[in-house]
Amino acid sequence: DIQMTQSPTVSASVGDRVTITCRASQGLNNYFAWYQQKPGKAPKLLIYSVSSLESGVPSRFSGSRSGTDFTLTITSLQPEDFASYYCLQADSFPSLSFGGGTKVEIK
Amino acid sequence: QVQLQESGPGLVKPSETLSLTCAVSGYSIINGYCWGWIRQPPGKGLEWIGSICHNGDTYYNASLKTRLTTSADSSKNQFSLDLKSVTAADTAVYYCVRLEHLRRVFDKWGLGTMVTVAA
Numbered sequence: 001d002i003q004m005t006q007s008p009t010v011s012a013s014v015g016d017r018v019t020i021t022c023r024a025s026q027g028l029n030n031y032f033a034w035y036q037q038k039p040g041k042a043p044k045l046l047i048y049s050v051s052s053l054e055s056g057v058p059s060r061f062s063g064s065r066s067g068t069d070f071t072l073t074i075t076s077l078q079p080e081d082f083a084s085y086y087c088l089q090a091d092s093f094p095s096l097s098f099g100g101g102t103k104v105e106i107k
Numbered sequence: 108q109v110q111l112q113e114s115g116p117g118l119v120k121p122s123e124t125l126s127l128t129c130a131v132s133g134y135s136i137i138n139g140y141c142w143g144w145i146r147q148p149p150g151k152g153l154e155w156i157g158s159i160c161h162n163g164d165t166y167y168n169a170s171l172k173t174r175l176t177t178s179a180d181s182s183k184n185q186f187s188l189d190l191k192s193v194t195a196a197d198t199a200v201y202y203c204v205r206l207e208h209l210r211r212v213f214d215k216w217g218l219g220t221m222v223t224v225a226a
Binding site: 001031033035037042043045048049052086088090093094095096097098099100101 | 141152153154155158160166168169202206208210211212213214216217218219
């Protein structure tokens with residue numbers, strides 16, 4: 001099984017540049033996505049195929065990869081961005097797996 | 108637009124079967140896509156449970172496979188989940204989802220339904 005590891009929390013302030021990392025246990029193709037989840041809500045798709053921005057998502061969100069490390073970057077953190085973020089790998093489609101999630105909290 | 112809506116009991120007793128249904132509107136489930144379930148225990152992360160595709164193929168999380176059955180009813184345009192022999196560890200918010208093949212993402216989500224396993 002492919003394991004995805006995320007740091008549990010990131011502390012930041014409004015206006016900060018924030019990076020959230022997801023490390024895969026093995027090499028992956030580019031079927032990799034990021035979701036944002038706010039309390040009491042279903043997750044929302046932000047990024048797919050490592051770096052493609054979902055329609056309607058602000059351009060301050062971007063995705064990239066370096067080897068088995070995948071990164072979600074928020075260039076200027078906004079108040080509405082305080083949330084949890086989950087990575088999703090789909091190499092083993094149609095069996096998929098999520099990372100453990102990273103909560104972006106107020107510093 | 109495509110909408111998904113979960114329904115089912117909010118409380119299930121230990122050792123019994125958890126049964127949920129997802130009603131789909133705005134798209135016929137037999138026309139394409141896989142349709143599935145994801146759960147989230149309180150305060151924890153997301154776990155893919157399983158999927159049933161438009162052609163009837165099913166795919167299950169290996170950790171749940173022995174307890175899990177998914178099915179679809181095209182006449183009602185809905186799909187279902189049966190998880191047997193539940194324990195407190197199955198307490199979670201359960202989401203039904205649409206799985207898009209091309210981008211390999213869960214692109215449509217239901218609102219989620221909380222299921223508690225307790226006596």
